[in-house]
Amino acid sequence: MSAPEPGDALRAAQLRYVLRLADTSLVLGQRLGEWVGHAPQLEEDLGLANLALDLIGQARLLLTYAGELEGRGRDEDALAFLRDAPEFLNLTLAEQPNGDFGHTIVRQWLIDTWQLQLYAGLSASSDARLAAIAAKALKETRYHHRFSSGWLVRLGDGTPQSHERMQQALDSLWRFTPELFAADEVDEVVCRAGIAPSLAQLQPAWSAQVDEELRAATLARPPAAPHPWYGKRGVHSEHLGHLLAEMQHLPRTFPGARW
């Protein structure tokens, strides 16, 4: 990159911001896709696949936009299939393995509640393209949240075994939640430009909603986790590389393959 002008700095931050949103949806969608053929019931199989398709649809819109912002001729496929793990900017939480059904539900619910706040804020973005994508995604996310919060309560307030496993899932995934609201210079630049809502302002509403739904699910909120993660800066847990290997194998082995 050449020496950045002030306008270039904003555009670069905007690009990274859009990629973070896109990659979080893409990676989470890919994870949910792993359930296809393995879910506990045929109907849940379809339900999880529907969530995955919504998320991948969001990722396609966002990646296409990112490619245009970047201006180097990369389309959605090039960005999804030809970048390596350090170039992916998804939240670390999104790439965590499916685990048991309870892990998948807790991961989904944590991201759904986050996306609810975020997309609602982004619907008022000064960036009309991003606002339109967020408005569409918000409708989808409301259903995702209905699905995941329903399961959270059903299993959390279910049998002793289901309760225990949900609490375990929550305990193991909670440490990734600080990253959801950890603002860095990219977030600050796009927030100042009116492109994105302030993460610090979204956090209390998210926290209150999480508390309320955890109460309904009779689950205990784990203690605050000090360790921040940096997936959105390209520093990932060991799981993302394996996910990408599976997701990217075919387009990389057979470039331009169609069927």
Added chain:
Amino acid sequence: MSHEWPLFEVFIRSRSGLEHRHVGSVHAADARMAVEHARDVYTRRLEGVSIWVVPSAQITASDPGEAEALFEPARDKVYRHPTFYDIPDEVKNL
């Protein structure tokens, strides 16, 4: 699938003004989940604007063994069919 969830019958209204129609059934642990499953299984291609679910166990069905007694007597009463009227073309969904 050793412990199956109960079955719910699914009714979908395809658009405003039309009636709900039986489209099939889903397994679900409760009614809320049944609506979600019905949405995911039966409205993926914009088939509906409204969903009803009913526990299959709540449906009382006629006995096939009684079919003769129930339905045969109507067979020779053709005068009950409104086939002697002209229906205007403008009337849809009658």
